[in-house]
Amino acid sequence: MAMLHIVNKSPFEKVTFDSCLGHASAGDSILMIEDAAVGAIDGTVFADKLKAAMADKSVYVLVGDLTARGLSEDRLIDGVKAVDYAGFVDLTVDNEKTQSWL
Amino acid sequence: MATKKFMFVNRKAPYGTVYALESLEVVLIAAAFDQDISLAFIDDGVYQITKGQDTTGIGQKNFSNAYKALGDYDISKMYVEKESLEERGLTPDDLMNLVWEDEDDDYKEKSSIILVNREEMAAVMAEQEVTLSF
Numbered sequence: 001m002a003m004l005h006i007v008n009k010s011p012f013e014k015v016t017f018d019s020c021l022g023h024a025s026a027g028d029s030i031l032m033i034e035d036a037a038v039g040a041i042d043g044t045v046f047a048d049k050l051k052a053a054m055a056d057k058s059v060y061v062l063v064g065d066l067t068a069r070g071l072s073e074d075r076l077i078d079g080v081k082a083v084d085y086a087g088f089v090d091l092t093v094d095n096e097k098t099q100s101w102l
Numbered sequence: 103m104a105t106k107k108f109m110f111v112n113r114k115a116p117y118g119t120v121y122a123l124e125s126l127e128v129v130l131i132a133a134a135f136d137q138d139i140s141l142a143f144i145d146d147g148v149y150q151i152t153k154g155q156d157t158t159g160i161g162q163k164n165f166s167n168a169y170k171a172l173g174d175y176d177i178s179k180m181y182v183e184k185e186s187l188e189e190r191g192l193t194p195d196d197l198m199n200l201v202w203e204d205e206d207d208d209y210k211e212k213s214s215i216i217l218v219n220r221e222e223m224a225a226v227m228a229e230q231e232v233t234l235s236f
Binding site for chain 1: 113114153157
């Protein structure tokens with residue numbers, strides 16, 4: 001039963017994201033929203049961790065939160081998928097369960 | 103009124119929390135009282151002054167242009183920490199062009215952004231009389 005993990009904290013500021021990565025299972029999806037969106041771009045100290053997680057999990061970022069912080073889609077880590085609010089809804093429908101990491 | 107050295111330490115990304123906007127409000131208040139103001143952008147605070155911010159997708163007001171107006175309030179010292187940029191995959195080119203006009207130099211536009219390393223930032227912090235953290 002695949003789960004959608006929603007993270008809204010910056011990985012540079014809180015350990016929320018690390019905790020999520022440590023508890024998500026293979027086949028799960030992770031959606032980065034709000035301040036978490038900054039962790040989706042390449043070249044950061046967090047990028048390698050996210051890339052490792054992407055070996056068996058899907059990672060998404062809410063694009064409006066990315067561009068609000070001055071970051072463009074072309075800077076995303078390869079394989080991270082940008083979604084809009086409609087895509088957010090689709091993810092909640094496509095996954096059996098949802099966990100919000102506050 | 104006595105002038106003191108004020109530093110506003112900005113450590114959070116904008117929009118996810120209200121800290122960045124609140125800091126900006128207090129900066130403007132302090133400027134109205136003619137204080138000697140410095141801003142520090144460290145950790146996720148560097149995202150506050152990235153260029154090209156577009157908030158149409160999140161339905162919030164884009165207040166990034168307000169940083170460009172700070173020069174008109176005689177706020178010309180925006181210390182940005184190099185390590186904080188590098189850790190986040192950012193370079194100085196990702197930041198807005200923030201300037202002030204030097205009235206002692208024929209109103210020439212000069213950059214307000216002062217790039218410093220962590221050690222230099224610590225030294226600037228140590229010089230302050232009042233520090234407000236956001």
